[in-house]
Amino acid sequence: MVGLCRQGYGCEVCSFICHISCKDHAPLVCPIPAEQAKRPQGIDVHRGFGTPYKGYVKIPKPSGVKKGWQRAFAVVSDCKLFLYDIPEAKSTQPGVMASLVLDLRDENLSVSSVLESDVIHATRRDIPCIFRVTTSQLVSQFSSVSLLILAENEVEKKKWVRVLESLQSILTKNQLKSQQVHVLHEAYDASLPYIKTTQCATVVDRERFALGTEDGLFVVEVTRDVIVRAADSKKVCQIELIPKEKIIALLCGRNRQVHLHPWGVLEGSDSSSDSIKLGETKNCQVMTTGVLRPGGPACLLAAVKRQVLCYEIIRTKPYHKKLWEVQAPDIVQWLGMLRDRLCMGYSSGFALLAMQGETSPISLVNPGDPSLAFLAQQPMDALHALEVGANEVLLCFSKLGIYVDGHGRRSRTQELMWPATVLACCSNSSHLTVYSEYGVDVFDIQTTEWVQTIPLRKIRPLNVEGTLNLFASEPPRLIFFSNASSEGDLTIPETMDNSRKSMFRTRSKRKFLFKVPEDERLHLIRERMKDPEYRSRMISNPTNFNHVAHMGPGDGMQVLMDLPSSVLHSSQDDPVKDRPRPLSSISRQHKSKSLITRTASDFGGGASIRREELDHDLDREPDSDSTKHSTPSNSSNPSGPPSPNSPHRSQLTLDGLDEP
Structure with a gap:
């Protein structure tokens, strides 16, 4: 039997025990006959x-x-x-x-x-x-x-x-395979120094995520390797984005206060004078965001001990307007939004509160349900609550999970049993993710089936959704959980172990480049070039392959005369056939140097070629039709050096010519 408590049912007389799901099928006689008691x-x-x-x-x-x-x-x-x-x-x-x-x-x-x-x-x-x-x-x-x-x-x-x-x-x-609800990816290079001190994180858009660290708020642009120092607030414990009003809320500092920043800090703008500190939120345990009513203005809710404060968020300074405050039944341990209402979690209980704050909280652990009386006798921390369908709520406590209806009465006899002490819970629309010391367990919230186990020790969630996680390996790694609901939320870059990337300053004081130093990059390229497999991958296979003729050692003009007549006729009609080919960029560097003359015997041609004539041709606009009759040839077979009589020989010689 699995579970930290209430693993099943037992008979007080004969000590027969069974799972909760097996209770209705247990024998009704006591003591149970020995043959029926056998497992x-x-x-x-x-x-x-x-x-x-x-x-x-x-x-x-x-x-x-x-x-x-x-x-x-x-x-x-x-x-x-x-x-x-x-x-x-x-x-x-x-x-x-x-x-x-x-x-x-x-x-x-x-x-x-x-x-x-x-x-x-x-x-x-x-x-x-x-x-x-x-x-x-x-x-x-x-x-x-x-x-x-x-x-x-x-x-x-x-x-x-x-x-x-x-x-x-x-x-x-029998094809009983494990369900892969979460697929793990490394979200960014582990050598980024800020990952080690990360306390929280959130996904900004497909190409950016924000890290709340001991030293401030940093935004990482994964496709450009740009690191932005967004805010200087120390010890950032929680990040809440309010895109509707272009505001960012941070729970940070030694006193755990809520700070509001304009959206521009994500781009690197200096907003030290524009940030607002909410004085009443000192020693805040947790915060969350939502809307006051469907389609209405955004709001921020913060819990300070038993007190819950509600603020309307606006775009202009001071970015907030206090609306109301209420007292929770006990010290608040969790805050979230359920069915457009605020849900507060406290020791052995949860309660719903309308966003207008005018009514009393509705307990989701109904005191009139005797099957839930054990919660008052065994205090348990409130970790998480989530909607299951239209009429159910799953309440996650430190020792088990319970299904209740909208009035706080038990809706299922089946309870979720944790195999080990729970550190945190996260959820999406279909699955509950439970973190413990030995790893992560994933449960289907509809069927209560335990569908996946990820045995990674010392991994913890960094955001409410559980998509970004910190794995306390050496070095610490930032892990992204890709699933049906988070797929496409974040671009996953290529990463490598023992990366040599470093931080480099830019013109902006708040932006840095995280890249491999130039000398290291060149060294890596040289090392890769030593690998024959890498060199073979650098050049693609031939495309549009059309082998017209092969020219090797000893082949000269006679080979050209053997080409197909249509090709030869086209080349003879070309008015620029006698024009020398443009020199390479290396040859252009010798343009201002002394005159160089080569005789026909040097190139196997019938006339001498003077350097000033070539330079004169270079200064003219190249004819756009000069290559329209050429036939493409992309041979994959290695050929020998050009023949001494080949017209291509002179071009190769000139292109590579260095003046003595």
């Missing part, structure tokens, strides 16, 4: 549900195998591998919080034994008992998650490997 063995091959195997194992300590192993309880259940830590005391009872969850529906899942070189810090007697589980649901440099597991003995290890491989075969045969 089904194996799994449901059509849905992948069931618990085929479980047992005690050891996994590496967080600092690695070198530091030793720690005991854990492993369970293969419902197409996932759960690991639960066991306290170091003598107790063998695992906790209820999963330390790691791996989705076994991953198409690239692999289970294998290890070699001595794979676990150089393990003892020799342990190596036959160790196996590795690798999943690779992710992309790019986050592509795989590998876990070493030490079984109690070699026989036990073989059982684990056999069970996992058999389950993988069943899932593949």
Whole structure:
């Protein structure tokens, strides 16, 4: 059973337990006959549900195998591998919080034994008992998650490997694949120094996103590699864009106050004199934006302890007008908009409030519903609330999620169970994304099905939608979650590890270029040119290929006489056939130098060519019809050097001529 509390139902007399979804199918007699109390063995091959195997194992300590192993309880259940830590005391009872969850529906899942070189810090007697589980649901440099597991003995290890491989075969045969709700991309180059101190972020448009950092607000133009210092406010904790009124709201500073800035700061304009600080918002916990009524003016709502303040936002200074304030039932922990009304989250409860602020808040945890009485007995933090259809709301608390109707009464007996302590929740119209210490879990809000697991430790959301995330790797990385609702929201640039990009000043004091230094860029080009594969990709394959004739060593005018008559006749009619071809740019540099004369024997021609004659031709406008009778030839076969008698020889010689 999965969950931090209320995992299922149990009989007080005979201790029979079952899932909430199985309650209606449980036997009605007590005590339950032994034959009916037996759990089904194996799994449901059509849905992948069931618990085929479980047992005690050891996994590496967080600092690695070198530091030793720690005991854990492993369970293969419902197409996932759960690991639960066991306290170091003598107790063998695992906790209820999963330390790691791996989705076994991953198409690239692999289970294998290890070699001595794979676990150089393990003892020799342990190596036959160790196996590795690798999943690779992710992309790019986050592509795989590998876990070493030490079984109690070699026989036990073989059982684990056999069970996992058999389950993988069943899932593949029945096409029970993991849903890829979120696809991960690196949003920008990890060498950008401001990513390390990022506290929050938001997508401005397809080519820009804003980062709220310890040092201020920065805008990154991903397609131009331009970094804009938009605001100097320190410790930016939350960013809210109000495009309707061209205003940006920042929750920032040591005192966590709301600052309003004009939209122009995103372009790099200096607005230090135009920013407005809302004095009443000192020590604000959270803020949100919305509209006062459908099609009406924009508004900003800020929570200071139990007090909720509402401001109308306008384009001109002072950018705001206070409308009302109300008292929440408890200290506000979350704010959001639901059905054009303000939703406030507080300990063990949520409430809806009309935007006019004239009525009392409506509790979404109805005290008249006895099935919700446990919330008052077990205080839980309010994390998130979202609409599910037209008549349901999903309330997300720190220990579970509950479905209620518009009056705060339970609408479903099924509850969402978190496998580990929740750090944050985000949502879109179809899925709920839950962040914990071991990674990210994604739930379908309509069916309550747990559809995806992303095992990235220490990842947290930077915006309310959960599209921009900070992955605390080394170096820290900015991750964009692409899904059906966010696809196309942000252009994803090409990134590379160990980038050598640096910040360069521009004429504007607030704009910087983030690029590779010129000497480094040239060095990279030289290194790439050493790679034969790269050189072969630089030149495309022939197009419009038409091989007229081949001219090689020893071929002269006689080859030209053998061309098709139509081509030869056209070239003879060309009035500019005797005109020398224009010199290259290199030859033009010798225009002012002394006269150079070559005889016919030097070029295989019948007349001498004087340099001043060529220069005279260069000064004239080239004839636009001079190439209209030429036949294109783009041969892919390498040919030898031109013949001494070839008319092309003189041009090549002149173009490359350097004066002694």
